[in-house]
Amino acid sequence: MNRADRAYVVVGMVVVDGIPLHPLVVHAVVVLLPLAALGAIVIALRRSWRRTLGVPVLLLALAGGGAVPIATATGDQLENALPPNPLLAVHADLGNSLLPYAVAFVALLALAVAAEFSTSLVPAAAGPAPPASTTRSQVATGLSVLAALAGIAVTYLVIRIGHAGATVVWQGIGQ
Numbered sequence: 001m002n003r004a005d006r007a008y009v010v011v012g013m014v015v016v017d018g019i020p021l022h023p024l025v026v027h028a029v030v031v032l033l034p035l036a037a038l039g040a041i042v043i044a045l046r047r048s049w050r051r052t053l054g055v056p057v058l059l060l061a062l063a064g065g066g067a068v069p070i071a072t073a074t075g076d077q078l079e080n081a082l083p084p085n086p087l088l089a090v091h092a093d094l095g096n097s098l099l100p101y102a103v104a105f106v107a108l109l110a111l112a113v114a115a116e117f118s119t120s121l122v123p124a125a126a127g128p129a130p131p132a133s134t135t136r137s138q139v140a141t142g143l144s145v146l147a148a149l150a151g152i153a154v155t156y157l158v159i160r161i162g163h164a165g166a167t168v169v170w171q172g173i174g175q
Helices: 023-043 047-080 085-095 098-117 131-170
Strands: 009-010 011-014
Touching: 011 023, 011 047, 023 047, 023 098, 023 131, 047 085, 047 098, 047 131, 085 098, 085 131, 098 131
Parallel strands: none
Antiparallel strands: 009 011
16 A cells, blocks of 8 residues: 555544544644635725735635534544543534634625625716715625634634644643
């Protein structure tokens, strides 16, 4: 069996080359969600950035949010393979709480990006901008601010979860 074929299940836990999948997958969450949150803050600051960076930031958020259930499932597998421990329980409880916040963040970001693109669908008129365009722009800005705040909350949760997981590993429990 070569290295590429070493993904298999041991005691109900998916491992890759002998390493549980959880610490591998969790890095997608730890990197992509805070990066998307930073992007959400950036696109909330300037409307032109929202138009050019909105879709790439949304794609980052979708990838990070999509990794959350995988990280949770593989974390549950790893937890079941380890002896019970209060520190591990704290990490697991925090990890299980992330998904609704990640979904809310991705949804708000998607709405903000969609609202921004809907403002460009309003036909340009000679003279001042029509009221619908102004209202749509204000809605897009408000949604962008809400998405940025949700991103900050998600990043805070990711940091708390990561710290609890690192405590488990550094205390020698997760080894």
